[in-house]
Amino acid sequence: MKSAIVVGAGLAGLTCARRLVELDWQVLVLEASDAPGGRVRTDRVDNFQLDRGFQVLLTAYPAARRWLDYGALQLRFFPAGAEVVTEGGWQRVADPRREFGSILRSLTADIGTMRDKLRVLQWAWESRTSKGELDESLPEQSSEAALRAKGFSDHMIERFWRPWLAGIFLESKLATSSRMLEFVFAQFARGGTALPQGGMQLIPAQLATGLPSESLRLNHPVVAASAHRVTLENGDTQEADAVIVAVEPGAASRLGLPEPDLTWRESRCLYFADAEPATTDGMLRLNGRGDGVVNHFVTLSKVNPSVAPAGQHLMMVGIRPGLSGSTSELETAARKQLMLWFGKQVEGWRLLRDDHIERALPDRLPLRHVSPRPTDKGIWQTGDYLADASIQGAMTSGERVAEALAKQGNL
Numbered sequence: 001m002k003s004a005i006v007v008g009a010g011l012a013g014l015t016c017a018r019r020l021v022e023l024d025w026q027v028l029v030l031e032a033s034d035a036p037g038g039r040v041r042t043d044r045v046d047n048f049q050l051d052r053g054f055q056v057l058l059t060a061y062p063a064a065r066r067w068l069d070y071g072a073l074q075l076r077f078f079p080a081g082a083e084v085v086t087e088g089g090w091q092r093v094a095d096p097r098r099e100f101g102s103i104l105r106s107l108t109a110d111i112g113t114m115r116d117k118l119r120v121l122q123w124a125w126e127s128r129t130s131k132g133e134l135d136e137s138l139p140e141q142s143s144e145a146a147l148r149a150k151g152f153s154d155h156m157i158e159r160f161w162r163p164w165l166a167g168i169f170l171e172s173k174l175a176t177s178s179r180m181l182e183f184v185f186a187q188f189a190r191g192g193t194a195l196p197q198g199g200m201q202l203i204p205a206q207l208a209t210g211l212p213s214e215s216l217r218l219n220h221p222v223v224a225a226s227a228h229r230v231t232l233e234n235g236d237t238q239e240a241d242a243v244i245v246a247v248e249p250g251a252a253s254r255l256g257l258p259e260p261d262l263t264w265r266e267s268r269c270l271y272f273a274d275a276e277p278a279t280t281d282g283m284l285r286l287n288g289r290g291d292g293v294v295n296h297f298v299t300l301s302k303v304n305p306s307v308a309p310a311g312q313h314l315m316m317v318g319i320r321p322g323l324s325g326s327t328s329e330l331e332t333a334a335r336k337q338l339m340l341w342f343g344k345q346v347e348g349w350r351l352l353r354d355d356h357i358e359r360a361l362p363d364r365l366p367l368r369h370v371s372p373r374p375t376d377k378g379i380w381q382t383g384d385y386l387a388d389a390s391i392q393g394a395m396t397s398g399e400r401v402a403e404a405l406a407k408q409g410n411l
């Protein structure tokens with residue numbers, strides 16, 4: 001039986017390890033932190049369940065469907081569509097494929113022209129036949145250029161696409177690759193948007209549970225790696241037929257791997273608690289006015305009541321990408337803006353946490369999946385930064401590296 005050491009228990013490392021086990025390899029996963037998950041973690045704060053940065057599972061992700069047991073995750077779904085705040089008040093953008101009753105209201109909402117709305121429908125229809133993977137054969141341009149090429153009006157881009165995509169791409173310029181735009185849109189068109197009842201961390205936890213016992217070691221940072229050996233911070237060494245480095249790019253370069261050419265998108269959100277929910281549903285609220293500090297908002301406890309203790313609600317405020325400021329500056333500005341949206345009750349909200357993740361999403365242009373192969377030093381690498389910055393990208397990267405390694409190992 002061949003053996004492999006996987007350094008890092010994020011989604012890429014865990015999926016790689018699971019696939020190797022399936023291919024009859026013996027694996028040892030060494031993780032620096034105290035739990036698996038990497039950038040997908042959940043904490044308990046004052047009996048609230050807070051994901052580290054607002055993230056969601058798009059249930060159409062093919063890799064997630066292959067590896068995760070959605071039933072056991074007890075998924076809680078966001079209502080389809082969004083409410084957009086505009087100068088003229090709230091406008092509903094419903095998903096007509098799921099909410100037939102709202103088609104008329106959505107088509108007449110002051111978000112875009114009738115043509116814009118029909119284009120969304122047409123795009124959604126076309127996306128239903130996509131494989132759901134990043135399509136590298138598509139020509140590449142910025143997302144904004146792609147939206148314009150599809151014929152969307154300025155009105156629709158500013159009021160809906162910019163804030164909606166800013167919450168996903170973590171940038172407001174819509175400079176992200178149009179391949180990512182097509183990929184993300186297809187996921188929304190083909191499936192639901194969900195949270196595991198116990199928090200996003202249940203995703204890596206479930207992947208880890210499927211590994212043979214004793215094959216995942218937490219609190220085991222690796223300080224050096226070569227083709228067949230790793231050295232741990234405590235001085236121990238481990239040897240195997242192959243070493244796969246599944247850490248984020250900065251950590252990979254500290255292990256001597258080449259520094260990839262990419263930029264990072266940061267994420268910032270404020271979590272607030274109150275006895276009263278801001279909204280009666282868990283629908284996403286978007287800032288279609290382009291002002292203030294708030295980009296998007298959701299009453300998370302209306303999607304998943306388990307995120308808050310009895311009698312309490314959890315509100316997530318997504319800060320507009322590119323803004324900086326101290327916690328108190330952002331909190332003050334966000335409260336002022338949200339009072340216009342939800343009224344005086346915002347004054348009484350209690351700030352639970354300011355989640356500022358500087359290295360949230362790696363961004364590369366051109367965007368393509370790097371073919372799995374060992375480095376000059378014979379080390380394998382996996383991670384979202386070698387694929388696309390998503391749960392799907394990380395998991396697919398892990399799978400593909402495992403398969404390429406097993407194929408090479410069997411030659």
Ligand SMILES: Cc1cc2nc3c(=O)[nH]c(=O)nc-3n(C[C@H](O)[C@H](O)[C@H](O)COP(=O)(O)OP(=O)(O)OC[C@H]3O[C@@H](n4cnc5c(N)ncnc54)[C@H](O)[C@@H]3O)c2cc1C
Pocket residue numbers: 007008009010011012013030031032033036037038039040052053054055056057058220221222223246247248251267357359360361382383384385388389390391392393394
């Ligand atoms: C705020 C935020 C919001 C997001 N929103 C979404 C979303 O809504 N939907 C979506 O699909 N994706 C989203 N993503 C992206 C998604 O979470 C990532 O693409 C994915 O989790 C990356 O997984 P990874 O395994 O490649 O890397 P990581 O998660 O970074 O894993 C790397 C692992 O390596 C470990 N490590 C580092 N150094 C060492 C060492 N020396 N020794 C041992 N272990 C080490 C780390 O502790 C970590 O566990 C979001 C990400 C963030 C941060």
